[in-house]
Amino acid sequence: MEMKIETLADDITKVNLEGRLDILGAQQIDLHFNVIVASQRKVIVDLEQVLFLASMGIRTLIIGAKTVKLKGGRMVLLRPSADVHKVLTAMGTDTVIPIVHDLEAAISAVSG
Amino acid sequence: MPETLVVQAELAELERVRVWADALAQRLDLPQSASFAIHLCFEEAVSNIARHGFIGERGETGTNRDVHLALERDSDTVTMTIEDRGVAFDPLSVPAPSAPTTISDAAVGGLGISLMRHFAQHLAYEREDGTNRLTLRFDLTKQAE
Numbered sequence: 001m002e003m004k005i006e007t008l009a010d011d012i013t014k015v016n017l018e019g020r021l022d023i024l025g026a027q028q029i030d031l032h033f034n035v036i037v038a039s040q041r042k043v044i045v046d047l048e049q050v051l052f053l054a055s056m057g058i059r060t061l062i063i064g065a066k067t068v069k070l071k072g073g074r075m076v077l078l079r080p081s082a083d084v085h086k087v088l089t090a091m092g093t094d095t096v097i098p099i100v101h102d103l104e105a106a107i108s109a110v111s112g
Numbered sequence: 113m114p115e116t117l118v119v120q121a122e123l124a125e126l127e128r129v130r131v132w133a134d135a136l137a138q139r140l141d142l143p144q145s146a147s148f149a150i151h152l153c154f155e156e157a158v159s160n161i162a163r164h165g166f167i168g169e170r171g172e173t174g175t176n177r178d179v180h181l182a183l184e185r186d187s188d189t190v191t192m193t194i195e196d197r198g199v200a201f202d203p204l205s206v207p208a209p210s211a212p213t214t215i216s217d218a219a220v221g222g223l224g225i226s227l228m229r230h231f232a233q234h235l236a237y238e239r240e241d242g243t244n245r246l247t248l249r250f251d252l253t254k255q256a257e
Contacts, residue, residue, distance in 0.1 A: 054155045055223035083148040090230040092211040
């Protein structure tokens with residue numbers, strides 16, 4: 001699992017994930033991801049290049065969203081594939097972390 | 113005849129499981145959504161065993177960390193079996209976390225078993241002669257929806 005950070009206008013942080021967000025993938029990014037969510041208020045997590053999502057990956061995303069919210073910020077998930085989206089909806093994650101399918105909607109959602 | 117693989121109950125073995133399951137999905141001509149569901153259930157089952165199944169002397173043998181995986185297709189049904197000799201544990205006895213209404217009450221644990229319940233059409237657990245056996249069945253006609 002690879003993680004790349006982009007800073008967009010208006011202090012928006014875009015986290016681009018690529019690969020498998022399984023238990024090993026989550027372990028690879030947890031530290032760096034936690035640093036981002038602890039320090040940023042507007043976080044877009046781009047899942048377009050995420051091929052696979054398992055429970056430990058969902059855990060990483062939920063903890064991230066909780067952290068951002070505690071600090072008064074917003075986090076959204078962007079462009080999950082159909083299979084990844086199925087995993088998110090199976091766990092009800094989509095009801096507590098917004099999922100959007102284009103960047104403009106993501107920017108709008110974190111900007112409030 | 114099922115296809116089988118034996119791995120050790122270690123997270124590092126998950127890559128070997130993935131490669132095996134990938135090849136098997138192609139050989140069995142599984143639709144992509146079914147392949148994803150099966151990969152997911154293998155990931156959740158094997159990682160649970162690796163993380164929780166052998167805790168010091170509480171494991172049945174203390175040394176046999178083999179995990180036996182099997183997958184078989186019969187028409188539109190795929191049957192997955194996972195066997196290990198770790199501590200007795202019935203994953204189906206774990207209550208599913210309730211659906212979250214806010215991010216604050218979203219659970220971060222117990223999701224793996226919930227995912228298996230969601231993506232497999234049938235799950236069964238038995239313990240026999242010191243072996244945990246988890247059986248999952250996938251209806252390919254439902255996976256395609």
